[in-house]
Amino acid sequence: MAFVDLRPQAKLKSPAAMVKQLNEFSLNLKFSAGVWFFAPGGGRFHDMYLDRKLSMEEIMEIAAGLKPYGLCGLEAHYPNEVSEKNMDLWVSFMKDTGMKLVMLAPFIFFDKQFEWGALSSPIPRARKAAIQRTIETLQMCKRLDVEIAVTWPGIDGYENPFGYDLASARRRFCEGLAEAMDTVPGVRVAEEPKPYEPRGHILYGTTPEGLLMGMRTESLLKNPTNTKLLDKGHAMVCLNPEVGHVHMGFEDLPSALSLILEYGRLAHTHWNSQPLGNYDQDLNVGVVSPEQTEAALYVLKMHGYQGYFGLDLNPERMPARQALLNCMDAMKAMNDRIDSLDHEAIVWATNHPDKARGYIEAALIRARYPKAKGLSSMMKLER
Numbered sequence: 001m002a003f004v005d006l007r008p009q010a011k012l013k014s015p016a017a018m019v020k021q022l023n024e025f026s027l028n029l030k031f032s033a034g035v036w037f038f039a040p041g042g043g044r045f046h047d048m049y050l051d052r053k054l055s056m057e058e059i060m061e062i063a064a065g066l067k068p069y070g071l072c073g074l075e076a077h078y079p080n081e082v083s084e085k086n087m088d089l090w091v092s093f094m095k096d097t098g099m100k101l102v103m104l105a106p107f108i109f110f111d112k113q114f115e116w117g118a119l120s121s122p123i124p125r126a127r128k129a130a131i132q133r134t135i136e137t138l139q140m141c142k143r144l145d146v147e148i149a150v151t152w153p154g155i156d157g158y159e160n161p162f163g164y165d166l167a168s169a170r171r172r173f174c175e176g177l178a179e180a181m182d183t184v185p186g187v188r189v190a191e192e193p194k195p196y197e198p199r200g201h202i203l204y205g206t207t208p209e210g211l212l213m214g215m216r217t218e219s220l221l222k223n224p225t226n227t228k229l230l231d232k233g234h235a236m237v238c239l240n241p242e243v244g245h246v247h248m249g250f251e252d253l254p255s256a257l258s259l260i261l262e263y264g265r266l267a268h269t270h271w272n273s274q275p276l277g278n279y280d281q282d283l284n285v286g287v288v289s290p291e292q293t294e295a296a297l298y299v300l301k302m303h304g305y306q307g308y309f310g311l312d313l314n315p316e317r318m319p320a321r322q323a324l325l326n327c328m329d330a331m332k333a334m335n336d337r338i339d340s341l342d343h344e345a346i347v348w349a350t351n352h353p354d355k356a357r358g359y360i361e362a363a364l365i366r367a368r369y370p371k372a373k374g375l376s377s378m379m380k381l382e383r
Contacts, residue, residue: 002147003188007233009303010264015347018302022343025304027297027335031328032073032102032310033066035059035081037282038320049316056086062321064097070328073102075150075310078137080107082144090144102308103190103240103268104146106130106137109154109198119176120156120169120203131176138184148267150240151177152192157199170203174213178220181236185225189217190240190267195249197280206249207256210239214265238267242312243293244274244282254295261303269305270312271327282314284323286330291364297331298338337367348383356381 013021038059042048054062063074076082082090082104090101108118108130116123118130134151141149156173158164181189191213195205204213214237218230226236239260246256260266273288274281286293309331315323341363349356362379366372 002145003186003229003234004147004267004307006235006238006264006267008264009261009266009305013302015351019344019347021304022301022347025301026339027301028306029070029328029331029335030072030308031070031324031331032075032100032308033063033071033320033324034075034310034312035063036077037313037315038062040314040316040320056081056089060089060093060097063099064093066321066324066328067097067099069325070332071099071324073100073308075103075105076101077105077107078133078140082140084140087140087143094144101144101146103148103150103310104137104141104144105150105152106134108133109152114155117156117169119151119153120173122169122172127172127176131180134177134180135183138180138187138189141187142184148188148190148238148240150190150192150268152194153203153205154194154198157196157202157205159200161201166203170213170216173203174217175220177237178217178222181217181226182221182223185223186229188236188238188267190238192240192242192245192270193249194242194245194280197248205245207239207241207246207251207259210241211260211263211265214238233264235263235265235267238265240268240270240310241266242270242272243285243296244272244280244312245270247274247276247289247292248278248280250276253289253292254299257296257299258303261299261305266300266303266305266307268307268310269300270310271331272311272313282312284313284315284330285311285327286334290330290334293331294334294338294364297334301338341367345381348381352383 039050039054063071113126113129121127137149191210193205193207193210194202196202204210217237229236241256243253246253271285273283273285275288311324311327313323349359359379359381
């Protein structure tokens with residue numbers, strides 16, 4: 001299976017090199033989508049709005065029809081959406097459509113046995129089950145040539161922190177993940193931080209915490225296949241930031257992505273939109289804070305991100321197909337807009353802020369509203 005080289009992400013650039021990068025590199029919007037939201041099943045407060053659940057074959061048919069619009073692959077969980085029972089179906093889908101299974105995640109947050117946590121659980125039987133399922137997920141990644149496994153510690157956390165040995169819980173999580181990775185070496189894992197929900201507080205819930213988790217877990221790896229990759233400077237435990245989760249934690253999206261890229265650990269991305277804080281809404285891209293999405297895309301362009309743009313949505317009140325089209329269209333439009341900017345002027349302005357007061361804001365106004373009338377003359381930079 002392919003092991004993607006993320007090391008170039010971390011390379012710092014001089015202003016001249018950055019201008020060259022921005023002028024010559026354009027993001028390749030390879031979209032993927034999670035099979036879990038093609039037929040939203042309702043939730044805590046309302047029933048599902050669709051007439052029935054969709055079969056995996058029906059989901060695949062919808063996905064294949066979106067390939068001409070930029071959908072390149074699907075994402076799923078093991079074993080409820082991908083397993084030994086339907087592996088042949090997935091193999092046929094990928095062969096027939098040319099689409100990929102981009103990401104596979106262990107389903108270790110829903111089962112009753114994980115009531116008190118999964119990889120971090122203080123209950124040995126539950127933790128052992130979580131480790132085993134993670135191992136099986138990594139094995140399936142190798143069988144289906146899946147580039148990354150994503151782990152989401154959604155049920156690893158707490159509500160009442162009093163007396164809770166957080167250090168031990170975090171240690172158990174990292175040791176369990178390292179055990180699984182050493183059992184099935186050579187598979188990159190990406191953690192998806194989320195600060196809360198369903199737990200009141202989730203372990204490794206913010207971007208910096210996720211980075212720390214990755215470094216600690218890597219320090220525990222012992223399998224020679226893994227340690228050789230680490231010795232070459234490759235990151236084995238990376239991040240899969242989701243826009244909504246970043247904003248739930250009141251983080252600034254472009255800053256969060258930049259931090260991950262600085263350490264060469266951006267293995268995958270999940271896109272939607274979300275108000276700051278609030279419950280996890282998984283709104284379509286651009287519905288809330290489109291300026292954050294634009295700034296985030298520009299950061300990815302600056303660092304040469306070449307991974308997938310995973311769409312993680314909850315389109316309860318519109319067909320999943322239309323939601324995906326809207327999101328892909330929104331990101332294509334934003335990408336075109338940032339590509340059209342005067343990158344040399346922007347780089348100069350960021351490096352000479354005292355001589356470019358208000359320039360970037362003025363440039364973005366005109367880029368976002370190209371048909372606006374009656375605007376003032378565009379300010380000029382005295383370079």
